[in-house]
Amino acid sequence: xxxxxxxxxxxxxxxxxxxxxxxxxxxAFPESPSPRVYGETAAADGKAAFEARLGTTYPLDVxxxxxxVVTEQSPYGIALDVSxxxxxxxxxxxxxxxxxxxxxxxxxxxxxxxxxxxxxxxDRLHKRxxxxxxAVQHTSGQAFVMAFQAGGAHALDRxxxxxxxxxxxxxxxxxTATWEKPAxxxxxxxxxxxxxxxxxxxxxxGCNTFPTWNSWPGLFASLVTGNAVVVKPHPLAVLPLAITVxxxxxxLAEAGFDPNLVTLAAERAGDGLAKPLATRPEVKLIxxxxxxxxxxxxxxNATQAxxxxxxxxxxAVIVDSxxxxxxxxxxxxxxxxxxxxxxxxxxxxLFVPAAxxxxxxxxxxxxxxxxxxxxxxxxxxxxxxxxVEILGGIVNQAVISRLDLAPEFGEVVLESRAIQHPAFxxxxxxxxxxxxxxxxxxxxxxxxxxxxxxxxxxTADTAQSIELFRSTVTEGGAMTAGIYxxxxxxxxxxRDAALDAGVxxxxxxxxxxxxxxxxxxxxxxxxxxNPAANATYTDGAYVASRFRVIQSRRHV
Numbered sequence: 001x002x003x004x005x006x007x008x009x010x011x012x013x014x015x016x017x018x019x020x021x022x023x024x025x026x027x028a029f030p031e032s033p034s035p036r037v038y039g040e041t042a043a044a045d046g047k048a049a050f051e052a053r054l055g056t057t058y059p060l061d062v063x064x065x066x067x068x069v070v071t072e073q074s075p076y077g078i079a080l081d082v083s084x085x086x087x088x089x090x091x092x093x094x095x096x097x098x099x100x101x102x103x104x105x106x107x108x109x110x111x112x113x114x115x116x117x118x119x120x121x122x123d124r125l126h127k128r129x130x131x132x133x134x135a136v137q138h139t140s141g142q143a144f145v146m147a148f149q150a151g152g153a154h155a156l157d158r159x160x161x162x163x164x165x166x167x168x169x170x171x172x173x174x175x176t177a178t179w180e181k182p183a184x185x186x187x188x189x190x191x192x193x194x195x196x197x198x199x200x201x202x203x204x205x206g207c208n209t210f211p212t213w214n215s216w217p218g219l220f221a222s223l224v225t226g227n228a229v230v231v232k233p234h235p236l237a238v239l240p241l242a243i244t245v246x247x248x249x250x251x252l253a254e255a256g257f258d259p260n261l262v263t264l265a266a267e268r269a270g271d272g273l274a275k276p277l278a279t280r281p282e283v284k285l286i287x288x289x290x291x292x293x294x295x296x297x298x299x300x301n302a303t304q305a306x307x308x309x310x311x312x313x314x315x316a317v318i319v320d321s322x323x324x325x326x327x328x329x330x331x332x333x334x335x336x337x338x339x340x341x342x343x344x345x346x347x348x349x350l351f352v353p354a355a356x357x358x359x360x361x362x363x364x365x366x367x368x369x370x371x372x373x374x375x376x377x378x379x380x381x382x383x384x385x386x387x388v389e390i391l392g393g394i395v396n397q398a399v400i401s402r403l404d405l406a407p408e409f410g411e412v413v414l415e416s417r418a419i420q421h422p423a424f425x426x427x428x429x430x431x432x433x434x435x436x437x438x439x440x441x442x443x444x445x446x447x448x449x450x451x452x453x454x455x456x457x458x459t460a461d462t463a464q465s466i467e468l469f470r471s472t473v474t475e476g477g478a479m480t481a482g483i484y485x486x487x488x489x490x491x492x493x494x495r496d497a498a499l500d501a502g503v504x505x506x507x508x509x510x511x512x513x514x515x516x517x518x519x520x521x522x523x524x525x526x527x528x529x530n531p532a533a534n535a536t537y538t539d540g541a542y543v544a545s546r547f548r549v550i551q552s553r554r555h556v
Contacts, residue, residue, distance in 0.1 A: 004116070005116030005120045006112050006113070006115055006116030006119065007116075009116065009120065009123060012028050012160070013115065013167065015028060016160050016161060016163070017167065017168060019164075019521035020164050020168070023521070023522045025522065026520075027153070027520070028160055029129075029152075029153040029154075029156040030153060031154065033130070033133070033148045038130070042130055043130050045130065046129070046132075047130065047134055050135055053135075054079065054080055054082065055081045056082060056083070057082075057083040058239075058242050059246075060084070060085055062095070062263055062264055063091075063095050063097070063263065064091030064093070064098070065085035065086055065091060066086055066087075066090075068083040068084060068085060068086055069084055069086035070082065070083050071084075071236065071266070071267075071269055072139055072236055072239065073236065074138040074139065075139075075140070075141030075427060075428065076421070076424035076426065076427040077424050077426020077427050078424065080139075082239055082242075084264065085264065085266065086266060087232075087264075087266060087267055088267070088273070089271075089276050092277060092280060095265065096201060096230075096282045096283075098260040098263070099201050099229075099230060099260055099263055100200070101260060102228065102252075102257055102258025103200070103226070103228055103261075105256075106198070106226055106257055106261055107195070107198065110196075111196055114223070115166075117251060117252065117257070118223055119163065120251050120255075121247055122159055122220070124247050124250070124251060125156060125243075125244065125247050129148065130148070131243065132212065132240055133147045133151055135151075136150075136152070136212060136237075137151075137392075138239075139208070139238070139239055139240060140209050140210065140211060140237055141209075141392045141394060143388065143392040144389075145389065146339060146392065151210070151211070151212045151213060151240065155216050156216070157520035157521065158216060158520045158525075159216035159217055161217070161520050162216075162217040162218070162224075163224050165540060165542065165543045166543040166546070166547075169543050169547075170196045175193065175195075176193050177191075177194070178190070178192075179191075179192055190554060190555055191556045192552070192553040193551060193552045194549050194551050195549065195550050195551070195552075196547050196549055197548050197550045198227035198547055199226075199546060199548065200227060200228070200283070201227065201228050201229075201230060201280075201282045201285075202218070202219075202228065202284065202287070203229075203230050203278060203283045203305075204218050204287045205274055205278070206232065206234050206237060206241050206289070207290050208234040208236045208237045208395055208396065209339075209342050209344075210289070212241070212244065214289040215231065216244070218285075221543045221546055223261070223262065225543060225546040225547040226547055227284070227547075228261045228262070230265050231262065231265065232274060232277060234290075235266075235267060235269040236269070236395075249262055274294070278298055278302045279302055281304055283302070283304065283305050284306065285305055285545075286298060286302055286306070286308065288307065288308070289309075289310045290310075290311070292312040292448075295309040295310075295311035296311070299534065306545050306546075307534070308542065309534050310526055310533040311477065311532055312344070312450065312476075312477070312532065313344065313476060313530070313531070313532030314348050314349055314447065314448055314472050314478055315347050315348050315478045315479055315480045316347065316469045316473065316482070317332070317347045317349070317350050317351070317481070317483070318351045318483045318494060319350060319351065319352045320357060320465070320483065320484060320490050321357050321484070321485050321490075322357065322360070322484045322486065322508070322510075323360045324360060325364065325372060328484055328510055329376035330380070330510075331514060332347070332350070332373050333376035333377040333380045334380060334514055335347055336373075337377060337380055337387075337391060337432055338390060338391075338514070338516060339391070340391045340393075340394055340399070340432070341451050342392075342394075342395055342451055344532075345480045345515070345516035345518070345525075346454075346480075346516045347515055348445070349445045349455050349457055350373070350454060351459050351464075351465035351469060352369050352457065353459055353462055354460060355461070356368065357369060358486070366456075366458055369456075370436055374434055377414055377431070377432060377434070384420065384422070385422055387429075387431065388421050388422070388423075391429050391430070391431065391452075392429075393427040393429055394428040394429065394430055394451070400451075402450065402451050403416055403430060403451055403452060407433070409437055409441070409455070410435045410437035410441065410444070411435065411437075412433065412435055413434040413435065413436050413456055414432065414433055414434040416430050416432060416433040416452060417430070432453070433454075435453070435454070436458060437455050437456070438458050439457060439458060439459045439460065442468075442472075445472070446475065447476060448476070462490055466493055467497075473498075473501035474501045474502075476531060476532075477531030477532030479503070479525070479533065480503070480504060480506065480516060481505050481506070481515075482505065482506045483506075485507075491507060501530055502527050503530055503532075504526075524539065525537035
């Protein structure tokens with residue numbers, strides 16, 4: 001059956017393999033939720049499937065679980081009340097023992113067998129993409145279309161990308177080889193077998209804001225390379241990963257493998273399950289997205305495992321000059337507004353010379369640059385019904401606390417305002433704030449302020465902007481960076497600074513591509529070259545250490 005599965009998905013795999021080599025545009029899963037793409041009833045059916053989950057106990061059999069737990073609260077104010085099997089520390093022995101039971105059979109499935117199963121899982125997740133989109137929306141606070149794209153289609157693309165890289169890396173070596181060494185008389189001949197073997201148990205620690213997009217690359221990279229996977233979701237975003245685990249287990253069982261190769265470890269907020277689970281000797285791989293403090297703890301303490309982290313950073317854009325000032329302001333307005341800035345890629349620091357910049361509209365002072373960006377945000381979000389589809393909902397109270405504190409740091413260029421959501425009156429929706437501060441205020445802009453808060457940093461000149469960009473990213477990390485300049489020398493200097501700091505750079509974005517978005521199969525997400533992340537989605541290094549090649553040899 002596993003060979004048949006690979007054959008049935010071969011075209012999709014081949015397309016992904018070509019894309020990761022060419023780095024051009026490629027998407028295997030349509031990003032538009034249009035009925036012309038998915039069918040007239042797909043959206044309604046997916047919403048109904050999501051709503052049918054509310055107030056129920058999720059039907060997952062998790063070894064070692066103790067009772068159930070309800071932890072999620074929709075940022076849109078609707079009651080979720082989904083119960084999940086609760087994992088506690090004294091159940092870990094049973095959980096991890098069960099996870100390891102099927103590893104030998106999973107290894108024997110071979111590269112093609114595991115790839116076929118994994119591709120079938122992705123295909124079935126795609127069939128439930130509207131259900132997943134509703135689950136992501138009501139756990140993360142993303143607006144529906146964004147949840148469909150980032151939480152569904154784009155997450156599937158990133159997962160497929162990881163599978164493609166893993167497939168390529170696992171096929172780097174022959175399954176068998178004949179070794180012949182010249183000698184006196186007959187040569188010495190041996191037959192050698194090379195078997196791809198997983199490392200053991202992989203742990204995926206999910207995040208609240210992007211439960212699928214950030215979890216699926218590691219989950220599927222580990223699964224296809226021969227590992228069992230324990231998924232520990234964020235307590236506020238369990239449902240999207242419960243659906244994921246359900247589909248994984250369903251396909252594994254149908255293909256004749258132990259469904260406990262993929263399990264869910266849901267916990268009550270405050271249980272602190274992540275630390276004892278991450279340091280178990282059975283856990284050999286860890287994927288984590290979240291705050292810097294816990295990410296660094298994992299790197300320093302989970303020494304038995306290879307740890308892949310995506311942490312916090314201070315993303316920056318340098319504004320030096322432009323030949324399209326209005327388009328610059330509009331591009332940055334959308335960047336700062338999308339999902340209320342609750343993205344690890346959203347720009348936080350805008351470095352602008354105190355003397356202002358040259359534009360196609362003439363010289364613009366520092367204040368006029370700030371007013372231009374603020375005005376573009378106000379226009380973009382001027383209609384509340386449209387604004388909520390860009391902003392989504394605030395994911396948790398910590399974001400509101402940072403937003404409320406921001407005016408104390410400097411001069412408010414754009415004040416945040418609350419918006420009443422027309423469909424979800426209990427949702428907390430806030431527009432971005434923009435605060436002007438000075439270059440000397442490094443203690444403010446040098447650390448992440450996650451959410452709809454950005455700083456307009458007044459610098460002595462562009463040279464200082466570049467130096468502050470280099471130093472803040474080197475010290476605090478960043479996932480994205482941008483530059484606006486008409487000067488070739490400034491662009492070259494900024495490119496060098498980005499290479500020094502190890503961050504991806506976007507130049508003069510004035511159209512419908514934004515610094516906080518990345519395209520699967522073409523853009524690397526993170527670099528692994530600065531403190532914000534020690535890995536990238538996705539490249540050979542992201543998958544190669546998830547397996548080992550074990551050889552046997554014999555005389556022939």
